[in-house]
Amino acid sequence: MQSFHFRLEKVLAWRRTELELEQYKMRLLCVELEQIEQSRARLTAERVVAHHEILRARRIDGADLNAHAARLVHFDGQDRALLRRRGEQEQLIAKAHERLLEAQRRLRLIEKLRANRHAQWRTELNREIETFAAEAHLARWNRERQ
Numbered sequence: 591m592q593s594f595h596f597r598l599e600k601v602l603a604w605r606r607t608e609l610e611l612e613q614y615k616m617r618l619l620c621v622e623l624e625q626i627e628q629s630r631a632r633l634t635a636e637r638v639v640a641h642h643e644i645l646r647a648r649r650i651d652g653a654d655l656n657a658h659a660a661r662l663v664h665f666d667g668q669d670r671a672l673l674r675r676r677g678e679q680e681q682l683i684a685k686a687h688e689r690l691l692e693a694q695r696r697l698r699l700i701e702k703l704r705a706n707r708h709a710q711w712r713t714e715l716n717r718e719i720e721t722f723a724a725e726a727h728l729a730r731w732n733r734e735r736q
Contacts, residue, residue, distance in 0.1 A: 609690075
């Protein structure tokens with residue numbers, strides 16, 4: 591009997607590569623989301639520093655308050671932009687997650703086909719071995735009888 595050969599082995603390899611690619615893309619998207627969150631954390635820290643600076647100032651005039659208000663408006667604008675980017679990134683991650691699940695499903699399907707085919711081959715191999723053993727036994731029995 592021939593050794594086990596799965597005709598769709600190249601398809602299986604491609605599906606594994608496809609899954610790895612989708613996992614890699616997902617990791618990149620998650621890293622980018624983390625960078626956005628880190629930018630928001632830095633922005634929050636800058637806002638706190640700005641508040642502390644204005645509170646610690648011994649003298650505050652109108653220009654200082656105006657500058658502080660402008661910084662707060664700037665911080666708010668940056669925060670809104672980061673929130674929008676985060677929302678977009680979360681949507682990209684959701685779509686990538688769907689593609690990842692689909693790639694996993696397609697890989698499992700081919701792996702299941704391979705496992706079923708291997709089990710079928712194993713059954714055929716065992717049947718051939720049993721047939722060969724039975725024939726060998728009968729041949730020996732016939733020789734001993736003569």
